[in-house]
Amino acid sequence: MNLGELLWAPSPSRVEASQMHAFMRAMSAKHGFAADWASLHRWSVERREVFWREMLALSGAPLPMDDGRTVVGEGLLGTRWFPGVLLNYAAHLMRHRDDRPAIVAEDERGRTRRLTHHDVRAAASRCAQHLLRIGLDEGDRVVGFVPNIPEAVIAMLAASSRGMIWSSCSPDFGIQGVLDRFGQIAPRVLFAADGYTYNGKPIDCLNRLRAIVEKIPSIEKVIVIPFLNEHPDLSGLRNAETWASFVDDYPQPEEVAYRSIPFDHPLFIMYSSGTTGIPKCIVHGHGGTMLQHAKEHILHCDLRRDDVMMYFTTCGWMMWNWLVSALGVGSTIVLYEGSPTHPGIRHLWELAERTGITVFGTSPKFIAACENAGIHPGREHDLSKLRCLLSTGSPLTVENFAWVYENVKADLQLSSISGGTDIISCFVLGNPILPVHAGEIQCKGLGMDVHAYDEDRRSVVGRKGELVCASSFPSQPVGFWNDPDGSKYRKAYFEDIPGVWRHGDYIEFTPRGGAIIYGRSDATLNPGGVRIGTAEIYRIVEALDEVTDSIVVGKDVDGDVDVCLFVVLRPGVTLDAALEKRIRDRIAAGATRRHVPKHIRQVPAIPYTISGKKVELAVRNVIHDLEVKNKDALSNPESLEHFRGLV
Known part of the structure; x- marks a missing residue:
């Protein structure tokens, strides 16, 4: 392939039934x-103030004040x-007052719980x-060291309903990883689980909690x-009690007393990956x-009330916040x-069938x-209700x-999406x-004035x-925590290319409006001065039957860069001269000779962040004998040792 x-096109009836189509027709008629x-996209960018005002109306969010x-x-x-708008994120998410299902929760042991919208409101009220009784108020930090x-x-809903600020880490973080995050924001209350299970363990x-x-x-x-x-x-544990005793003090929940707060009042404190230093504390409103x-x-996503959405995530990744916001619909x-693969690789597909995930x-x-x-x-499963895969x-x-279109479903909106914690969206x-x-993200987001800039800071199409x-756009960070003059925030996104937000991805926009991401800019390879995105190599190498995973980095040598490829192979397969040649030939044929690695080495595992992203920079540091900072941000930091001395 x-x-x-072309892999899929929506039928005319599906297009006409979509909320995007209805919005497009309505805005076309109203705004000419x-x-x-x-x-539609051009209008949403050129008349962004009109677009976002129309979007606010479409959202249905309760607005106690709007000037x-x-x-x-x-x-x-x-x-x-x-x-001039006052609102509340939690009020938007809990505006539905019926007994329709709001949350279906399942763990790898098969335990299932179901909560209605009424159940969620009642528990959040308690x-x-x-x-409030223990003295918390607007602006105080409430944190979670919690499973999903x-x-x-x-x-989170309870805290945000009163203007408190929520932040969370998943329980697979080590002690230092949690301290590097929560230690910067001085939380007053900590919610935590006594443990979790992973791969049946x-x-x-x-002990970590203590x-x-x-x-x-600051934790009271x-x-x-x-x-x-x-x-x-x-x-x-200092001043600790169980969840049951905490919420059962209020057996008859009152109506949730939402605090009406400004549009840009802090809601979440999120964290950068922390693989290059202490994590940045990113504040979203x-x-x-x-x-x-x-x-x-x-x-x-064309999401509606009767949809069932699942995103495999932890509470330490922005996709958790993104998923939970679907309660607002x-x-x-x-x-x-x-684990998504315990007790077997089919587990999440079984969950999709069982819960009717759309x-x-x-x-x-x-x-x-x-x-x-x-x-x-x-x-193998009844996926008749599934209509969109993200x-x-x-x-x-x-x-x-x-693979998705051949093995999951032929009539399916397959949406690769990209943005990040920095914008808590796409x-x-x-x-x-x-x-x-194939290989393309479908489009730019409405209201998002995004471009690919070349070396001369010109917007280009059909080039990387x-x-x-x-x-500007509404989900820009309010700022960084502990950054009173905004200098850290400016340095993170606006220093390299003044006047625009530089996101750090290497991208190409196609003439038809799609997007191809080639990896992170800071991981881009430069052999002979030619920029190569790491994803260009991954796409080719990981299509080989013998290769299950890979990572590619550049090694500085005499003023140039050697491309170094590390591969994880199927059980029983060894990297010999014949396989090396196949890999090199495949890369040369699928890309260019400049993409062909100088070195290819076999390793038992590739390092990933806890949110599942390859960490090229950490591997690059190892092969240059440099310190790798904040290993607690990695899910498998021990894997880095396999790269030492290989090239």
């Missing part, structure tokens, strides 16, 4: 532009969105009342959620998060806690694992696209009214360049 090959996708102003100020650093379970959602968190609480003196209260044991041992997620869910969200979110790593296992989910974390290869993503082409955003 070739890059750009042609009723086609290109015109009619949409945007004040100029430029990416000087703009303020909806300065939790919020207790937070309903209590995490409820605690119970992992106790209480160490974390001991090292963060600890609420422990029983996950492994019904009665966890709370000894040695109530309004920007709500509005951007509503746009992506309603229009780009009134959809059911599926929370899965545990929108299934995953990663290229999981899709590749399914392909390598030789399974056929569409034949993937993020790294670029989907052409082979990934082909720059490029899917679209229910556009076709899917730096991903930039040239105009």
Whole structure:
């Protein structure tokens, strides 16, 4: 299969039934532009203040106050969105008052819980009342060291309903990884589980929890959620109680008392990956998060009340926040806690069949694992309700696209999406009214003025360049925590190319409007001065039957760069001269001679972040005998030792 090959196109009836099509027709009639996708996107960027005002109305968010102003100020650093609006993110998510399912939660042991919208509101009310009783107020930080379970959602909603700021880490973080994050923001309350399970193994968190609480003196209260044991041992934990005792003080929940707060009031503190230093604390606001997620869910995913959405994620990744926001549409969200492949590779597909998932979110790593296992989910499971498959974390290869359409479902919107924690949303993503082409992301996000800039800072099409955003948008960070003059924020996104947001991805926009991401800019290879995206090599190498995973980095040698490729091979396969030649020949044929690695080495594992992203920079540091900072940000830091001395 070739890059750009047409794989799927929505039927005319599917296009006409979509919310994107309805919005396009309505805006075309109201604002006087042609009723086609290109015109809609152009209007959404050129008249962005009108577009985002229309989007706010479409979201259905309760607005206790709105003075009619949409945007004040100029430029990416000087703009303020909806300065006269008061709202509340939690009020938007909990505006549905019925007994339809809101959350279906399942773990790898098969334990299932179902909560209605009424259940979620009642539990959040109890939790919020207790937070207020112990003295918390607007702006205080409430944090979670939690698995992907309903209590995490409820605690977040309770805190945000009163203007407190939520931040979370998944329990697979080490002590230092948690301290590097929570230690910067001085939380007053910590929600934590007593443990979690992964690949069938119970992992106790209480000793780590004691160490974390001991090292963060601002923590005044600890609420422990029983996950492994019904009665966890709370000894040695400062001012701790169980979840049940915390919420059961209010057996008759009152109506949730939402605090009406400004559009840009802090909602979440998110964290950069931390693989190059102490994580940056990225602050996102109530309004920007709500509005951007509503746009992506309603229009780009065509999400409705009767949909069931699952994204495999942890509470330490922005896709958790993105998933939970689907409650604002009134959809059911599926929370899965545990390994996606335990007790077997078919487990999540079984979950999709069992719960009637309509929108299934995953990663290229999981899709590749399914392909390598030789399974056929569409034949083996009833996926008749599945209509959209989302993937993020790294670029989907052409082979990934082909496998999905051949083995999952032929009539399916396959949306590779890309953005990041920095914007808590997407720059490029899917679209229910556009076709899917192999290896391409379908389109730019509405309202997102994104471009590929060449070396002369010109916007180019059909050529690779730096991903930039040239105009402001509501889900820009409010700022960084502990950055009073904004210098860290400016340095992160605006220093290299003044006047635009430089995102750090190496991208190409195709003439038809699709996007191809070639990897991170800081991992781009430069042999002989020619820029090569790492994904260009991954797409070719990982299509070989013998290769299950790979990572490619550059090694500095005498003023030039040697391309170094490391491969994980199938069990029983060894990297010999014949296989090396096959790899080199395949890369030369599929790309150029400049892409061919100087060195190819076999390793037992590739290092990943906890959120499932390859860490080229850490491997690059190892082969240059440089320090690797913040190994706690990696899911398998021990794998780095295999690279030492290989080239």
